Every structure is written in C-alpha cells, then in structure tokens.
Amino acid sequence: MKKKWLKGLLPFGVIAFGMAGMTAITATAQKAEEDAVVDTRPKVSVEAISAQNYQVVITAYGEVEPLESTSLSAQVSGEVVSWHPNFVPGGLIKRGETLFSIEKDTYQAALYSAQATLSQAKAALIEEQARADAAKEEAKQIPAARVTDLYLRKPQLLTAQANVKSAEAQLKIAQRDLDNCEVKAPYDALVVSRSLGVGQFVSTGAQVAQLYNVEYAEITLPIAGFDTAFLPDEVTGVRANVVSKGIQTIRRDGVIARDLGVVDTATRMGQVVARVADPYGLKTGAPKLKFGSFAEVNFIGKTLENVFKLPQELVTNQTVWVVDGEQKLEPRNVAVLREEGQFYLVSDGLQNNDRIVTTLPEYPQKGMEVKLEDGTEPTASL
Known part of the structure; x- marks a missing residue:
C-alpha cells in the first residue's frame, strides 16, 4: 500500500522539481542581465x-602683357633697301639689331657737306683769331683811349666762333640722320605687325611696325578685399610664382614690381603688378610665357x-x-x-x-x- 502511494506521488514531485529548476534558471538570467551595464554612448x-x-599665400589671376608697346616710325624719309629676316609678325629680334635700312646716299652727302662747312668755319675762326692777336699787339703801341672792342676784332671773333658751333650742330644732325637710316630694335622685341617692304618709300614719322618689349612681361593682379589685409607691409620685391595652364603648363619665376596704389571703382579691388623677366626665353631658353595668356600668380603674404x-x-x-x-x-x-x-x-x-x-x-x-x-x-x- 505504501509503495503504491509513493508511485502515485512521484510524478508530482518530478513536476515540482522541474518548475523549481526553471524558476532558478530564469532568476539567474534576469540577474545577469541586470548586472550587465549597456554602454549607449556614441563613439x-x-x-x-x-x-x-602660418605663412599666408595669396593667389590672384591676370593677363600676361608686355612691359611696353611701341608704334615704330621712320625718323627719316627714303626708300627701304633691306630688312631683318625676323622683322615679320611673330619674329623675335634682340636689342640693337637692325630692323630695316633706308637708302643712305642723300644723308651721306649731307654729312659730307656738314663736315666741309665745319672745316670752313674752323678755318675762318683760326684766321680771325690771328687777326685778333695781331690787333692786340698793335694796341700796345697806341693810346688806350683809341683801343676799342671793334679795334681788337672781338665781334668778328665771336661771329667766327658762333659759325663753328653752328657747323658742329649741323654735322651732328647730318650724322644722326645718316644713323637713322639703320632702324634698330629699341629693346628685345616681338614683332606684332609690319607695313613696309623693299623698294617702298617711307616718310618721316610714318608708322611702319608695332613692337612688344619681351625683356619683361607684366601681369596686373586684382586683390580682393579679404586678401588685402594679408598683403605684406612692403609688397614690392616679393617673389612670385607664375603659372599658365593649358595643354602644357608653364611655370616661371617672377616678382611683385609695384602696387598701383588705387582701388578699382568697378570691382572695389586693389591692384598689384607682377613682373616676369625674359618671358619669351630669348636669353635664358625658358618656356615661353606668351602675351595674352591667362596666368595664376602666387606670392607670400603676412605670417599669422x-x-x-x-x-x-x-x-x-x-x-x-x-x-x-x-x-x-x-x-x-x-x-x-x-x-x-x-x-x-x-x-x-x-x-x-x-x-x-x-x-x-x-x-x-x-x-x-x-x-x-x-x-x-x-x-x-x-
């Protein structure tokens, strides 16, 4: 009887034990979750x-332009007899080279005539000086009251001296005109245009060519208001880096030549001018920085x-x-x-x-x- 009772109670005991185990496991898990701290801070x-x-670098942009442009004119008239092979649009000619020549015969003759006139004037002066010296010696033998400037031939001597000076001036003009028959480049030049040929008669003052100075190029740079405060106290002489971008990027060294000292009334910007030596590489062989190209210029400003x-x-x-x-x-x-x-x-x-x-x-x-x-x-x- 007792065994039967125990057998009937056993299933209930197993169920109670299982429930107790589940309760213990659930409580342990809940406690573990409570003990774990979740970090929700963003990372x-x-x-x-x-x-x-910090050294400020100022960047500005502008067009490459020649330092100067010359409308070349003939100073004497005459027939053109020759011109330099590079005296064509796009040609580069060095300072002092002859651009073209004008027929010289007339001017050579004028020079000879001026030389002859000067020689005659000098001869007349020598003769008059001798007469004046003779009059001075004779004046020693007569009373001083009778000695006058006219007696001593002073007016004649002054006239002879003036004639020599006039002849010398005419000789200089004749020599200048003869020299001007050879029209030379005033600087290293790029020929922009030419309007003469061999056999053509040119008149004094007639414009015959347009030249650009290629010894230096200049770039006028507008400086925005927010950059003005960072310009160096003395901007003249500051080194600059000039970059012209295109199919081929050209980089050249330059310098800030001057501050124009005015504010553009249209843009309200200041302006400085950068200068590049030998932009066409005539002397140095450097890459050509052509006139009319657009360039970026960087130079050092103030130190912050x-x-x-x-x-x-x-x-x-x-x-x-x-x-x-x-x-x-x-x-x-x-x-x-x-x-x-x-x-x-x-x-x-x-x-x-x-x-x-x-x-x-x-x-x-x-x-x-x-x-x-x-x-x-x-x-x-x-």
Missing part, C-alpha cells in the same frame, strides 16, 4: 590640435601667429566640437581668419591640445557623453 574620433605660425589650421568640414557656423576632460561634447565658437584651400585658419576659441571631434554623432548635444574610437577613457581626478 567619436578625435584629433589633438596645436597652434602654429598662433593660429589653428582646421579642415573646413569640421567648422559649421563658426562652431567646432571638442571633447572635454570628462569625455563630453562641448561646442566652441571660433573666429575664422581666412580660408586656405580646403582649410580654415582659426585664431580664437581653441587652445593647444584641445581634442577636436572629427566624426560627430548624428545629433550632437552639449554635454553629451561619448566614447573614443581608441578606447581612451577619462582619468579620475584625485
């Missing part, structure tokens, strides 16, 4: 920054002290996010001094070793706790 990456002295250089994407509405010592987000208002390419130069609002957030949470808030990508945690203060 960010940071970068420590330091102030630096203790500024922070930040990527533009980290600055929004003059605000930068940093992580403070308690691992919390903090917005900083900053003063942007200048834009340099993809960066901003910031003067105020940051300190050395500030940790700039480079990857922000989707909705950043002031005081939001964050964790760092490298796993660094704040050190508890003592």
